[in-house]
Amino acid sequence: MLITRRVEFSASHCCAQASLSEAENRALYGEEANPRGHGHNYAVEVTLEGEPDAVTGMVYDLKQLKQVLNREVVEPMDHRFLNYEVPPFDRVVPTAENLAAEIWRRLEPHFAAGAARLRQVRVYESYEVFVDYMGATR
Amino acid sequence: MLITRRVEFSASHCCAQASLSEAENRALYGEEANPRGHGHNYAVEVTLEGEPDAVTGMVYDLKQLKQVLNREVVEPMDHRFLNYEVPPFDRVVPTAENLAAEIWRRLEPHFAAGAARLRQVRVYESYEVFVDYMGATR
Amino acid sequence: MLITRRVEFSASHCCAQASLSEAENRALYGEEANPRGHGHNYAVEVTLEGEPDAVTGMVYDLKQLKQVLNREVVEPMDHRFLNYEVPPFDRVVPTAENLAAEIWRRLEPHFAAGAARLRQVRVYESYEVFVDYMGATR
Amino acid sequence: MLITRRVEFSASHCCAQASLSEAENRALYGEEANPRGHGHNYAVEVTLEGEPDAVTGMVYDLKQLKQVLNREVVEPMDHRFLNYEVPPFDRVVPTAENLAAEIWRRLEPHFAAGAARLRQVRVYESYEVFVDYMGATR
Amino acid sequence: MLITRRVEFSASHCCAQASLSEAENRALYGEEANPRGHGHNYAVEVTLEGEPDAVTGMVYDLKQLKQVLNREVVEPMDHRFLNYEVPPFDRVVPTAENLAAEIWRRLEPHFAAGAARLRQVRVYESYEVFVDYMGATR
Amino acid sequence: MLITRRVEFSASHCCAQASLSEAENRALYGEEANPRGHGHNYAVEVTLEGEPDAVTGMVYDLKQLKQVLNREVVEPMDHRFLNYEVPPFDRVVPTAENLAAEIWRRLEPHFAAGAARLRQVRVYESYEVFVDYMGATR
Numbered sequence: 027m028l029i030t031r032r033v034e035f036s037a038s039h040c041c042a043q044a045s046l047s048e049a050e051n052r053a054l055y056g057e058e059a060n061p062r063g064h065g066h067n068y069a070v071e072v073t074l075e076g077e078p079d080a081v082t083g084m085v086y087d088l089k090q091l092k093q094v095l096n097r098e099v100v101e102p103m104d105h106r107f108l109n110y111e112v113p114p115f116d117r118v119v120p121t122a123e124n125l126a127a128e129i130w131r132r133l134e135p136h137f138a139a140g141a142a143r144l145r146q147v148r149v150y151e152s153y154e155v156f157v158d159y160m161g162a163t164r
Numbered sequence: 165m166l167i168t169r170r171v172e173f174s175a176s177h178c179c180a181q182a183s184l185s186e187a188e189n190r191a192l193y194g195e196e197a198n199p200r201g202h203g204h205n206y207a208v209e210v211t212l213e214g215e216p217d218a219v220t221g222m223v224y225d226l227k228q229l230k231q232v233l234n235r236e237v238v239e240p241m242d243h244r245f246l247n248y249e250v251p252p253f254d255r256v257v258p259t260a261e262n263l264a265a266e267i268w269r270r271l272e273p274h275f276a277a278g279a280a281r282l283r284q285v286r287v288y289e290s291y292e293v294f295v296d297y298m299g300a301t302r
Numbered sequence: 303m304l305i306t307r308r309v310e311f312s313a314s315h316c317c318a319q320a321s322l323s324e325a326e327n328r329a330l331y332g333e334e335a336n337p338r339g340h341g342h343n344y345a346v347e348v349t350l351e352g353e354p355d356a357v358t359g360m361v362y363d364l365k366q367l368k369q370v371l372n373r374e375v376v377e378p379m380d381h382r383f384l385n386y387e388v389p390p391f392d393r394v395v396p397t398a399e400n401l402a403a404e405i406w407r408r409l410e411p412h413f414a415a416g417a418a419r420l421r422q423v424r425v426y427e428s429y430e431v432f433v434d435y436m437g438a439t440r
Numbered sequence: 441m442l443i444t445r446r447v448e449f450s451a452s453h454c455c456a457q458a459s460l461s462e463a464e465n466r467a468l469y470g471e472e473a474n475p476r477g478h479g480h481n482y483a484v485e486v487t488l489e490g491e492p493d494a495v496t497g498m499v500y501d502l503k504q505l506k507q508v509l510n511r512e513v514v515e516p517m518d519h520r521f522l523n524y525e526v527p528p529f530d531r532v533v534p535t536a537e538n539l540a541a542e543i544w545r546r547l548e549p550h551f552a553a554g555a556a557r558l559r560q561v562r563v564y565e566s567y568e569v570f571v572d573y574m575g576a577t578r
Numbered sequence: 579m580l581i582t583r584r585v586e587f588s589a590s591h592c593c594a595q596a597s598l599s600e601a602e603n604r605a606l607y608g609e610e611a612n613p614r615g616h617g618h619n620y621a622v623e624v625t626l627e628g629e630p631d632a633v634t635g636m637v638y639d640l641k642q643l644k645q646v647l648n649r650e651v652v653e654p655m656d657h658r659f660l661n662y663e664v665p666p667f668d669r670v671v672p673t674a675e676n677l678a679a680e681i682w683r684r685l686e687p688h689f690a691a692g693a694a695r696l697r698q699v700r701v702y703e704s705y706e707v708f709v710d711y712m713g714a715t716r
Numbered sequence: 717m718l719i720t721r722r723v724e725f726s727a728s729h730c731c732a733q734a735s736l737s738e739a740e741n742r743a744l745y746g747e748e749a750n751p752r753g754h755g756h757n758y759a760v761e762v763t764l765e766g767e768p769d770a771v772t773g774m775v776y777d778l779k780q781l782k783q784v785l786n787r788e789v790v791e792p793m794d795h796r797f798l799n800y801e802v803p804p805f806d807r808v809v810p811t812a813e814n815l816a817a818e819i820w821r822r823l824e825p826h827f828a829a830g831a832a833r834l835r836q837v838r839v840y841e842s843y844e845v846f847v848d849y850m851g852a853t854r
Contacts, residue, residue, distance in 0.1 A: 027264070027295065027296070027298075028295065029293070029294075036479055036480055037478050038452035038477050038478050039479075041773075043772075054772060054777075055772075057518065057519035062452070062520065062521035062525055063452050063476075063477060064450050064451050064479055064520060065451055065481075066481050067480050078261040078262060081181065082181075082192060083259040083261055089194045106474065106476065107452070107476035107478065111476055119773040121773040122719070123719065123768040123773055127768070152448075152481050153722065154721060154722045154723075156719075157717065157719050159717050165813055165816070165850075166849075167812070167846075167848075168847070168848070170843065170844045170845070174340050175341055176383070177341070196381065198381050198383070200314070200339075200383035200387055201314050201338075201339060201383055202312050202313050202314050203313055203314035203340055203342050204342070204343050205341075205343045205428050216811065216817070219733065220811075221810075221811040222811055223813055242333065242340075243334065245314070245339055248338050249336075290343050303537055303540070303571065305536070305569070305572075306569070306570050307568060308568045317635075319634075330634060331634075332641045354538060358457075358468060358533065359455070359532065359533035361571075364569060365470045394635065395634065395635040399630040402579070403630070430583060431581070431583055431584070432581075432582050433582070433637075435579050441678070441679075441709065442709065443674070443675065443707070443710075444707070444708050444709070444710070446706045487710075492676060495595065496595075496607075496673075497672075497673040498673055498675060499675055503608045586842075588754050590728035590754050590797070609794065609795035610795065612795050612796065612801075614728070615728050615753060615797055616728050616755055617728035617753070617754055618756070619755075619842050656754075657748065658754060662752050704726065
């Protein structure tokens with residue numbers, strides 16, 4: 027059984043490598059390389075896997091999941107310029123791929139010991155582009 | 165090949181255990197425990213797996229799938245208070261998890277003998293929370 | 303200039319007149335008359351009219367508008383059975399029409415004195431049915 | 441008869457007055473005042489009013505409308521930091537209100553002489569907040 | 579008070595004038611002029627205006643409105659090639675504008691005598707293009 | 717890591733076998749068998765699987781993916797009657813299942829040699845019906 031909760035935040039990012047020229051970055055990332063940054067209303071869907079508890083009928087406490095997502099994702103990232111204000115994106119290009127992996131890295135410790143395991147992090151940059159990350163070992 | 169059909173219905177539910185006090189249920193389920201119930205516009209996406217027929221190009225007859233979904237899900241559940249009017253939710257807490265499992269239980273016999281097998285039931289309680297159930301053996 | 307903010311809540315309701323029999327209510331409201339109630343994920347879009355302030359560029363402080371909507375609409379109505387828990391719906395049938403008028407009645411005093419006026423309350427019962435109320439004098 | 445076309449773009453903005461301190465801006469605009477900026481997937485719905493041509497059945501040529509919207513809105517604003525790269529937002533706070541008025545200002549000359557008149561510009565900052573502007577004289 | 583109900587149907591259409599050459603039609607309507615036709619999932623939102631009944635709390639019986647919309651719009655137009663199968667589109671170009679006006683013409687007699695008046699017909703050709711028609715006298 | 721890009725196009729189709737009578741096709745496909753055709757706003761979500769490049773942080777260049785999707789899917793299919801204008805649908809019934817398989821067939825050669833592999837093609841005929849194809853060998 028999988029249970030998924032969605033949260034949203036607004037942030038800006040710039041896709042560019044510090045080691046490359048602006049022209050090289052523009053060739054690589056197109057409009058996304060604008061150094062001033064641009065923004066998205068990001069949506070993140072986090073999926074846990076487990077069996078529903080025989081008594082409560084719940085895979086995981088959704089109130090608690092919401093708190094974890096707010097603390098680890100929404101509060102640090104909402105209304106931020108990811109490259110300047112949210113590590114490790116001062117060193118790592120904040121593509122949707124890297125953003126999904128970073129959100130996984132922040133969330134996984136919360137689900138290491140309990141009955142529910144982190145199964146997937148989906149990041150929507152827009153309704154047209156999204157990324158799914160299922161952890162490093164898959 | 166997977167084919168998915170979505171249906172929607174409006175129902176109310178209350179997440180609480182008869183054996184617990186209202187305060188205990190409130191601690192466990194939060195606002196969902198309100199004994200008067202509250203409601204959702206539920207959406208259910210049912211996925212079948214099979215090969216498209218070489219002649220018809222169809223995995224399953226979508227008209228027939230719609231009839232099954234209406235008879236087993238929409239008609240008995242739409243505009244109902246699940247805890248009082250839709251068994252087994254008089255005995256089982258109607259969390260999204262248990263609702264997905266019950267819908268699976270109702271649908272599976274219809275796809276036991278044919279070329280298409282029931283693969284997944286997704287239940288959206290809202291656009292922010294949804295559950296996927298793929299059957300007991302997975 | 304109009305500015306609109308959307309909030310959502312989940313509630314159940316029952317459309318029936320206490321003075322009528324269940325059969326009469328069923329004839330009048332159809333499935334909506336089920337006395338156990340059924341539910342919706344309601345969405346409410348509240349529209350204010352005004353001129354953007356020359357300095358701030360804002361018609362109204364959106365943070366403050368969110369607080370008003372939470373206090374007057376979401377907190378009292380979310381996860382409630384409107385007929386039993388949210389006056390005046392113990393006496394007034396909670397159709398979408400009456401719900402929009404009641405939300406207007408609750409919000410209007412907040413916008414009586416300032417530069418922005420309440421212009422419209424839209425209530426979505428689902429994406430298929432919605433109501434717009436623009437106040438009694440129009 | 442009204443005809444509406446929707447376009448979308450991704451941009452970042454910062455809501456702050458140069459003449460105010462960061463603390464003052466934070467009090468006024470909240471998280472929106474972050475000087476690094478943050479971003480949105482903006483959607484703009486532009487509405488023209490006119491009678492459908494008796495021969496073509498069209499109020500306005502939708503292909504031509506798309507070209508105007510791309511040239512005046514999407515190309516200059518997409519993947520930009522509005523405050524730094526899109527005048528007059530170096531001097532004017534890019535609230536949704538001011539953005540709607542600026543888009544109106546850019547579009548209106550294109551519809552001054554023809555059979556269709558610009559009627560409304562709607563700007564969605566997210567699905568939760570949007571602004572409608574109908575021109576200065578209304 | 580306004581109440582709106584949405585219905586959807588799938589149809590194909592071709593935007594071309596019989597009196598013009600294919601090249602002329604292509605210049606006028608672009609890809610829409612393909613004589614084989616192409617299709618849309620149309621959505622129609624029909625808005626009635628009236629006061630909610632003091633007893634029932636309803637502007638109009640939504641069950642009855644659904645029946646009218648099914649009989650006048652969905653049944654004759656769903657899964658049809660509008661130009662060949664739905665008069666007057668054998669003679670009138672089925673632009674979204676003309677489609678909205680035709681739906682108005684079909685619906686208006688149903689609301690001529692009662693307490694609720696037809697106020698607006700909105701036709702979505704896609705989420706990017708829609709038309710609003712409010713009747714000939716406006 | 718999976719990355720998905722969505723494109724949309726409008727087309728019409730007719731689900732019928734040339735070897736069968738209209739009545740037989742009507743029994744098999746229902747309204748979909750109307751020989752004049754009917755239409756949809758199709759949405760296609762194409763998913764690639766790979767590891768994000770250590771330098772660029774990208775599984776695949778999204779600009780290039782968009783070009784491939786435009787050239788192989790949108791340009792040949794948009795505003796077309798699939799049965800008459802898009803091979804092999806002159807011989808193969810254009811059900812959503814067969815459309816997904818054909819789009820897979822067109823896209824797969826583009827991803828045979830690189831680091832990212834084609835993983836899934838999803839075709840939405842409407843928001844209520846969609847198909848997933850993951851290639852012949854699964």
